[in-house]
Amino acid sequence: MGDQGRRFFSIYIFGKKYQVPEGLTIQKAMEFAGYQFIRSCGCRGGICGACFTEYRTPGSYQLKGALACQALAEPEMRITQSPFVPMHRADYHLEALRAQPGILGKIYPEIYRCLQCNTCTRICPMEIDVMDYIAHAIRGDIEKVAHLSFQCILCGACAARCPAEISQPYVALLARRIYGRHILSLPAGLEQRISDIKSGRYHRVLERLTQLQIEELMRVYIQREQEPQEADRWVPKNPNFPEDLF
Ligand code: SF4
Ligand code: SF4
Numbered sequence: 001m002g003d004q005g006r007r008f009f010s011i012y013i014f015g016k017k018y019q020v021p022e023g024l025t026i027q028k029a030m031e032f033a034g035y036q037f038i039r040s041c042g043c044r045g046g047i048c049g050a051c052f053t054e055y056r057t058p059g060s061y062q063l064k065g066a067l068a069c070q071a072l073a074e075p076e077m078r079i080t081q082s083p084f085v086p087m088h089r090a091d092y093h094l095e096a097l098r099a100q101p102g103i104l105g106k107i108y109p110e111i112y113r114c115l116q117c118n119t120c121t122r123i124c125p126m127e128i129d130v131m132d133y134i135a136h137a138i139r140g141d142i143e144k145v146a147h148l149s150f151q152c153i154l155c156g157a158c159a160a161r162c163p164a165e166i167s168q169p170y171v172a173l174l175a176r177r178i179y180g181r182h183i184l185s186l187p188a189g190l191e192q193r194i195s196d197i198k199s200g201r202y203h204r205v206l207e208r209l210t211q212l213q214i215e216e217l218m219r220v221y222i223q224r225e226q227e228p229q230e231a232d233r234w235v236p237k238n239p240n241f242p243e244d245l246f
């Protein structure tokens, strides 16, 4: 579709004024204005966290934040982007860690500096209660931090704003790692599958798959059964797929 008949309005990108058509995301409006993304763009689908953008709109004192690939450009918006937020990522060996109380605070002691200002929660584009998961991290509740932070896309907006200089996403990532490695039990069947992989059960089928033409490979791919997003117990109807094809 061309731009004929579309209303245009002004936006300001890094202080420079551009005319863009209505109905574009901030990301597309920037591209329309001539920007080519090398950084600050990844999935274009609200998942990777690369495109966090700060802006102001007329009549409001607030400095707001949004994912550029999701939020629409608005008239007179003043936009800026930071391609990368340097955050504190501690070194640790997950295998050697245990789910002991206080482990999050031992690795990231800065969490005890939290002022409970709620800035992190207010800026989070995923609407995560960041302050709450940091409060649970201080209390040592790894499971709660893991669940509360699950939607985090590591955009770094909370860390960039935190007056206590906490890198919240990496605290949360540590909690999810400990939770996944040392607290959650393995799903039924996973141990068996790992041992099948180690024993070389799939070598032959993988070799056959890599020899297929792209069209044949697509046919096999389409035939597969997909695990439902939400299911307590799920077993495929044909557990030998695609081995039984060859
Ligand atoms: S922005 Fe920092 S100091 Fe403020 S509530 Fe969040 S973690 Fe605590
Ligand atoms: S918790 Fe922080 S890093 Fe994660 S999505 Fe929210 S603002 Fe971004």
Ligand code: FES
Residues within 6 Å of the ligand: 040, 041, 042, 043, 044, 045, 046, 047, 048, 049, 050, 051, 052, 067, 068, 069, 070
């Ligand atoms: S480009 Fe990945 S979240 Fe926007």
